[in-house]
Amino acid sequence: MIIVMKPSATEGEIADVVERLTAESARVQRLDGERVTLTAGGGATGGATGGPTGRGHIDTMPGVDAVLPDGAGTPMVAPREPAIPASEVRGFEVRGRWIGGDEMFIAAGPCSVEDPATMHGIAEAVAGAGATALRAGAYKPRTSPYSFQGMGEEGLAIARDAADAHELLLVSEVVDAIQIPVAARYVDILQVGARNMANTSLLRELGRARRPVLLKRGLAATIDEWLGAAEYLVSAGNPHIILCERGIRTFETATRNTLDLNAVPVVRGRSHLPIVVDPSHGTGRRDCVQAMARAATAAGADGLLIEVHVDPDNAISDAAQTITPETFRRITRDVRAIREALA
Numbered sequence: 001m002i003i004v005m006k007p008s009a010t011e012g013e014i015a016d017v018v019e020r021l022t023a024e025s026a027r028v029q030r031l032d033g034e035r036v037t038l039t040a041g042g043g044a045t046g047g048a049t050g051g052p053t054g055r056g057h058i059d060t061m062p063g064v065d066a067v068l069p070d071g072a073g074t075p076m077v078a079p080r081e082p083a084i085p086a087s088e089v090r091g092f093e094v095r096g097r098w099i100g101g102d103e104m105f106i107a108a109g110p111c112s113v114e115d116p117a118t119m120h121g122i123a124e125a126v127a128g129a130g131a132t133a134l135r136a137g138a139y140k141p142r143t144s145p146y147s148f149q150g151m152g153e154e155g156l157a158i159a160r161d162a163a164d165a166h167e168l169l170l171v172s173e174v175v176d177a178i179q180i181p182v183a184a185r186y187v188d189i190l191q192v193g194a195r196n197m198a199n200t201s202l203l204r205e206l207g208r209a210r211r212p213v214l215l216k217r218g219l220a221a222t223i224d225e226w227l228g229a230a231e232y233l234v235s236a237g238n239p240h241i242i243l244c245e246r247g248i249r250t251f252e253t254a255t256r257n258t259l260d261l262n263a264v265p266v267v268r269g270r271s272h273l274p275i276v277v278d279p280s281h282g283t284g285r286r287d288c289v290q291a292m293a294r295a296a297t298a299a300g301a302d303g304l305l306i307e308v309h310v311d312p313d314n315a316i317s318d319a320a321q322t323i324t325p326e327t328f329r330r331i332t333r334d335v336r337a338i339r340e341a342l343a
């Protein structure tokens with residue numbers, strides 16, 4: 001059983017609920033996030049959701065917002081399903097830009113930070129084409145330990161400079177909790193990569209971080225597992241989560257991954273969290289990126305994450321899926337036209 005307290009619940013009200021549950025010999029776990037949630041297992045808690053005939057009556061206690069069964073594992077990120085009052089509006093603001101509203105959130109840039117001149121060239125090009133944010137990895141989760149692993153803090157500083165020069169937000173990945181304080185000094189939105197979606201200790205730490213998080217879907221994660229990962233972040237206190245569909249593993253080998261655009265309407269129907277689509281990792285092929293960016297926009301995505309480089313063939317990582325600024329300009333033009341046509 002999950003007890004979600006109201007944002008206004010007092011410590012006294014929380015203590016009363018804990019006492020009632022403990023008296024019924026339930027094991028109680030408290031999670032302090034945006035709201036306090038209590039999870040209760042064992043004991044005689046069955047009566048608590050059963051209304052006036054049960055022993056608990058937890059749902060009518062002062063400060064309690066909702067009492068949910070254990071199966072309702074994502075009450076914070078899928079509030080429309082269980083009966084939690086939808087106090088959260090769709091989307092949120094990051095440094096003056098609203099993510100999840102009328103405007104598409106478009107993050108573009110190289111897979112990895114390389115050198116200052118290249119970074120500035122890319123930032124200038126994507127800003128000119130209408131990007132909202134610069135994306136660039138400084139800590140890279142590579143398949144091989146012998147591949148380029150990223151420039152670390154030096155890379156973050158280079159990317160920050162380039163983003164500032166062109167009034168872009170900066171999105172960059174952390175692969176380990178130890179990098180969070182350093183990255184948070186430079187980055188506006190911290191990315192969790194597909195390989196780390198299920199790293200619950202990293203998610204808990206990011207839940208405590210004072211930065212929005214872009215959470216990529218795992219390579220073979222179901223939508224439920226992905227929302228469960230988002231629940232870790234929100235229940236630990238970070239409501240500012242952007243979900244990113246980046247393709248999943250299937251039997252198909254013609255593309256690097258299979259971009260699951262079904263996820264867009266499914267997630268939009270279940271969660272208030274913004275959802276963006278990454279057609280670069282989703283296809284692994286630069287000849288497919290524009291078509292899938294269009295499709296994602298038409299499907300209702302709140303934004304896109306796209307790998308762009310001034311010299312894609314010589315990009316230090318993910319060259320095969322990286323597009324030119326010119327193709328990127330065509331994509332932003334398409335996105336505007338599709339949004340207008342569907343408005």
Ligand code: PEP
Nearest residue numbers: 111193194195216246281
């Ligand atoms: C990336 O965005 O460069 C990246 C490593 O993505 P993913 O985690 O989706 O593979």
Ligand code: MN
Nearest residue numbers: 111307317318
């Ligand atoms: Mn990449």
